[in-house]
Amino acid sequence: MGQKYKSIGVLTSGGDAPGMNACIRAVVRSASAMNIKVWGVEGGFTGLIRGKYKEMGNRDVGNILQRGGTILQTARCEEFRAPAGRREALREMNNAGMEALVVIGGDGSLNGAQKLAELGVPVVGVPASIDNDIYGTDMAIGVDTALNTIVDAIDKLRDTASSHTRAFLVETMGHASGYLAIQAGIVTGAEMVLVPEVATSVEDVAARVEEAYRRGKAHCIIVVAEGFSPPTNELAEAIDKLDHGFTTRVSILGHIQRGGSPTAFDRMLASRFGMKAVEFLVDGKLNMMTALRGREIVPVPIADVVSNARPVAEEYIEMARVLSL
Incomplete structure (x- = not known):
């Protein structure tokens, strides 16, 4: 059954992502x-607790489509993790x-949205995370x-690596997920991809460089x-001690x-998500x-999202x- 709202809020939380x-x-x-x-809630869940809200109309969001980051800014909020902080946020709302x-953000942001839902707040989450590690x-x-x-x-980097006959270890983001590294390795023709999901020894890395x-x-x-x-710099030091022919950087x-x-893809996806978020609420x-x-853009229960992990597909690991070779 539909719901007519007089006012809703929107916030961005956690790590920023292009398209927010x-x-x-x-x-x-x-x-x-x-x-x-x-x-518009400024500063994520911290702003929600502090009552840092500003009314936003069509002109307030003009000329932002192409901008990275988030005009509402974002922050991680330890205070919101406690029941008292969440009650204060509800009071300010x-x-x-x-x-x-x-709520626009990654796994932590969606966990925050779920906590508000448990307090009776109608919420819709929008996945925004460069790691692409959000379930569903x-x-x-x-x-x-x-x-x-x-x-x-x-x-x-390949241009300069070829000029100097070097091996480059290129570190991407992805603390718990190797999605970006795997995808980048495949489409750039990297000689090897190292991700937290797959254990690889220093000796195996050195052997690939030597090969x-x-x-x-x-x-x-x-x-x-x-x-x-091991961390990238430690890995570089370790393989440099082995004779493999290249200078390592x-x-x-x-x-x-x-x-x-x-990108155009992110602008379109973000726009579709934003429209659907309002549609789902109504x-x-x-x-x-x-x-x-x-x-298609479909609704997935936030409770399911935050209680499941999204692993890197084995297909991509095998492709890499x-x-x-």
Whole structure:
């Protein structure tokens, strides 16, 4: 059964992802088209607790579609983890007349949304995480842009690696998930990909580097997810002690992967998610996350999302192994 809201809120939380602004824009304009007031919550769940809300209309979200980051800003909030913090957030929402909330973010943000749902707040979550580690959706906001940033960096590193006959260990983000590293390794033709999901010894890495040298390659590119053990710099030192022919260098891409103008894919996905989030609220599909399944946007219970993990597909792990030979 549908629900008519007078006002809803929207916030971004956790790590930023390119496309968040496009999603905020879609939420605001979709709600405005239904004569629903939108409160933008500044600073994630911290702003929710502090009552840092600003009314947003169509003009407030003009010229943000192409911008990376989030105009609402984001933060991690330890205070919200405690029941007292969540009760304070609910109090501030009630004081503002905020009747429902759209939460844009990753796994931690969706866990926060679930806690609010348990307090009776109508919520819809939107997956935004460059790691693409959120259960229930084929893709999250920001993944495509981050991957393209990594690919561009590796293509450039290959040029200098070939010029100096070097092996490069290129570290991508992915503390618990090797999705970005696997995808980047496949599409850039890396000689090896190292991810936390697959244990690989220093000796195996050194052997792959030596093999590339023996085959006459001018370079060797190894993509390493940040969650791989041992850490990238320690790994480089260890394999440099072994005679493999190449000089080894490390390039840690870091937070550059989070920034930049979102790709067309991310702008479209974020816009679709934002419109569907408002639609789900109005249609009474509450405590759901917008999820991309094939070409469709479907509702998935947030409780299911936060209680399950999304592993890297074995197919991609095998592709990376076979195509790097």
